[in-house]
Amino acid sequence: MKKILLFLLILPFTVIGQEKGIKFEHGLNWSQVKEKAKKENKFIFVDLFTTWCGPCKYMSAAVFSQNKVGDFFNPKFVSTKIQMDKTDQDSEEVKSWYAEAERFAQDYKITAYPTFLVFNPQGELVHRMVGGGEADEFIERTKDALNPETQYYALLKDFENNPTDLALAHRMVRAANTAYDEATVIQAEDIIISQTKSENLTKECAAYLVANTRTSRSKAFDLLRNNPEKIDALLEKNGATNRVLASVAINEVLGTKIDFNTEPNWESLKTEISEKYSNIDFDPIFKLMKAQYYMQSHNWAALKDIVENYLISEDLNSNQLNSYAWEIFENCNDAACLDAALKWSKKAVEKDVKSAYLDTYANLLYKKGDKINAIKWQEEALSLANEGEQDNYTDTLAKMKSDLPTWQL
Structure with missing residues (x-):
C-alpha cells in the first residue's frame, strides 16, 4: 500500500471469490440476508460503495481481505455489499439490488462513501460509520456497533433525550462526524460552543x-x-x-x-x-x-515546484509527503523530481515509521541507484507490513535483489 491518504488511490477491486477475510454474501436479497442473520443470531454488516470511490476500493482490496479482519467479522456478522451507482458492466446480481440501493440511499441519507451500516439480529439499524481506515482501527470502530452503549443510534437517542448534557454533546460530535451526520454535529456543537466564551x-x-x-x-x-x-x-x-x-x-x-x-x-x-x-x-x-x-x-515538474514552494512556509503530514513522493517515483524519471521526492519521503519516514512510507523511501533509493540502502529499507518495510502488504513488498524486495526495475517502464 503506497498512499494512506487517498488522493488518487486506485487499487484492484477484488471481492467476489476472495478466499480470506470477510465473507460477503452472494445470491441473497435483503430479506434473505435479514433472515439468515436472525437465524444465526448475528449482526448485519452492510458495505455501501460505488465503483468510482478510491477508499471503497482500498477497503475491499487491502482491509476486508485480511485474515484478522475476517476472524473478527465472520463469527459476528452476516456481511453484504451494495453497489450504490450503476455502470454498463454491472452483473445481474448487482442489477438485482438496484431498487434496494435506491431505498438505502433515501431511507438512510447516504451521501458519502464508503458508508457502513450495522443492523442487529432483528434487522434494526443500530450503527453507522463513514470512511475507510486501516485494519486494526476499522475493527476497533466496528466494535462500537456490538455494544448498546456505543452504538451510534443509541447514542443519538440518548442525546435527543438529554440535549443540554455537555459531556454527551462532546461524545455526540465525535460520533456524528464519524457517521457523516452534519445536522447532529451542528446541534451538538452549538451546545458546546454556547458554554464556551x-x-x-x-x-x-x-x-x-x-x-x-x-x-x-x-x-x-x-x-x-x-x-x-x-x-x-x-x-x-x-x-x-x-x-x-x-x-x-x-x-x-x-x-x-x-x-x-x-x-x-x-x-x-x-x-x-x-x-x-x-x-x-x-x-x-x-x-x-x-x-x-x-x-x-501528470505534470511532475510543476508538482515538484509547487510542493517545494509550499514547504518553504508550511508543513505537510507524513501521508501527504508519501503520496507526492510515490506519484513521482511511479511516473517520473527526471533527476530533480526524484531528488525532491526522496527528500519528501525521508521526511515522511522521520515523522512516522510506517511500512508504506518505508516502502516508498526504499523504492526511491533504488530508482536513484542506491541498491544497498534500498534493500535495507525494503526489508524494514516488509518486517512492519500487514497481511495485505506482504506479498507486494516481498515481490519488490526480490526485484531489487535481482536488479530488476520496481516501477513500470
Missing part, C-alpha cells in the same frame, strides 16, 4: 475546535474565525486555525466548481472565495489544490 478558551477546547469543525454553518467556525491568534497560541501551532477555516470554506464555496480535467483559473477562484472570507489566507490551500491538479495531469 472567547475569553475563557482553553487548550483542550482549542484542540477540539480545530479537530471537529466541518462546516461554516456552525458556531465552532465562527469561534475559530474570531479568535485565530488565540487558538494558534493555545495549540502552539502557527496557522492551525487558518488551515481549518480555509479547508471548510474551499469545500463549501468551490467544491463543485473545480474540474481537475482542465486547469482551473486559480486567480479567479481565489478572488471569488477571498471576497466572501476576507480574513482567511487561502494561499497555502490553493498550493495543495494545484498539487492535486498537477498530479492528475
